[in-house]
Amino acid sequence: MLAGQSEAIEASGKYFSPRNAERPARKTTEFIILHTTEAPSASAVRKLSQNGEAHYMVDAEGRVYRLIDKDRVAFHAGRSMWNGKTDIDNYSVAIEVCGYHNKTINGAQISSIKELVAALQKIYNVPDDRVLPHSMVAYGAPNRWFKRSHRGRKRCGMQFATPSVRQSLGLTSQPGYDPDVRAGRLIAADPHLASTLFGGKVQSSGATVDPKRAVAVLPKERPTVEEPDDNIISSGRSAWDVARDKYNSAGTTYVLPDGSKIKGNAVKDWNGIPVGTKVVMAEGECDEDDAFYREIGPDGDSPFEVAGDDWNSKTTIYFMPNGRIVFGNQINPEDVRKISAKTRVLVGYEYGGRITAKQSAFILCGKKWNFPTTVYLKPDGSMIQGSSMRERSIPLNTLVYYRK
Template identity: 50%
Template sequence: MKTLRMAEIAHVAVVALLLMMTVSDAAPGLNITSYYSPKNAQRPVRDRTDYIILHTTEGSKKGSLSKVYRNGEANYFVDEQGRVYRIIDKRKVALHCGTSMWNGRRNIDLFSVGIEVVGYHNKDITSAQYRALRILLAELKRIFRVPDERVLTHSMVAYGEPNRWHRKPHRGRKRCGMLFAKTSVRSKIGLGKAPAYDPDVRAGRLVNADEYLANMLYGRGRDSTTMGKNIISHGRSAWDIAGDDHDKPGTIYVFPDGRQLRGNEVADWRKIPTGTKVVSAEPDMVERDGIVLVGSTGCSAKELIGKACDRDDTYYFLPDGVLKSGRELLPAEQNKIPPGTRILVGYQLGGRITNMKSAFDICGAAWNATTTQYMFPDGILRHGGEVNERTIPKNTLVFFK
């Protein structure tokens, strides 16, 4: 066997070094650690990478990181201290967009890197997060040659299939990552150009179902320099500030006289005086992919999900493994939902998978929809985008919309 000469060895070393330099995301100044999901090994490598998608967790680090890790729901996760976790290899498919479309192309997970940022769609992030994102995005843009206008927010690409409120496929299913459309925020994370309009709404493939969101993504809203401007005024309603969360218990209204009401306690929205401050409570729950995860405080079912709490299409997965519908929950249980409970609202129980009955037999084409939920015998909930019809274990319970 021929031995390598010194010059050849040096050449090989230089090539290897160059290769490492061009593919590594470990840039100077970035606090990055590998925290690979158990799903990482089985995920396929993407054929193309045309987008980088930014998300906000809408909840605290603790619950979000464990869920993102468990299900492989992002390539990267950035906490409040600016620490970056690698969850799914940057070249592999992470499940972060759900039902998605951009410029006529669907299933954006197959063409994008996903970054989860701990925070909320309408709140400023920490300076450590700004710094980390600036470095991380610079590396990813360079590695995958993604121009600034293809660094998008989840809310830009998510869309909803027709449902009881919208007869047509529609944009506005999620507000996730909305702040990353703001001109001031983009400049702080090193992004210049942003998409000027929604290509799928313009082409008529989707209808716009969230005016507020559209204004924040493409209209005048994105150019306002104040972040989280949270005072109610004549031009600024509770809806403008808190959106879907305006009537949730996690939103608190502090009136000019100091009195406070939770969103679910407001009876007449026209009677909220101007000058009222809208603040978010420490989250008692996190909602993701339609699943409500109950946090540490043990609120009542009504506080958590409002009027849906005792309906028979609401399902509670109690931490001791017991499943109950809203109607089956005892009054004592209604009053204090234990931390760790997972809740599905507005679902139909399709029954169990057996040798004779597949997921498709139970819910048809919805078997692989991200709104369909599977309770595996191991107690883990997986949505339709995460399961393989042939390998779903027997006895898995199917819930669909």
């Protein structure tokens, strides 16, 4: 019966991922997650295949490629939550659509996506209101811009929430509000995104969005919060508003009004970026958080800026340059400013154990040993995500951390 169902999905195996065999099977499938690659087909499909970052990809001509077995886990949603459930990778099938979150998906793509979504819905019994854009489930840990965990880390696939696109995909229902914002688990950090996803008027942007007034729910009428499309920093528009989780990435360039340029990872004073600065972002696939750890900067940076309100949480872990490891709840408020530059910080993690001769990564982590959410601190001080680890190459005394 399963074989018969698989045949309903026509897809090329040309870019089948070399990572497929190492991915565990999902126990349940509750969601279909739609992404936009934010890059042209050719480069997107290579990277998605290499890293096993989606089950299917639909290219610009509407061709469908199978990348990871639909029953296995693909790493596509990153830090994610829906209705209190986290790590959506473990509960979802992912379709990457070659295109951009702010551009139209073409007709050939729409008909392929429609067919693919319908087949997957049938196989896994997924209702229309659980076919969601990545941006609807992605969230960010507290950072310098938003002191609390927040929706709006990405805009990936946001057009798949607009009624006209859903209609063309044959989807008749969708969420009318953000359950995690409504429950106070998250705040809404991107009003433009929130209004695209759920409609309604939302407070304009800023670093302090009150969760109680974050999302107004008007599922039928959907006026969108307009915003300029020129990627220029203004008094009401911060680096985060423009670049979101790529704000401090090496691939993001700030072109100052005087013409000088600075890379996101070299910016020291975020408040000092002048109005009129243009933000140029590298073309990149919709991908995992590219910096899984944060770093205390050289000048006046503090745990408050790096980890927001979670600076003193036991799930915020500080890795000092001298090798000391301290949990947020062990830090006295008066010592906060003494945390030295170059301290690496994991936000929303817990300690999993130490690798020993008797205690392998697999024993410590089970199937998640090679997940991107699992972080290894090697004895040489380097920090590596599980997705780039090979089990035989993990040295003894490596420490393991899980995303909580």
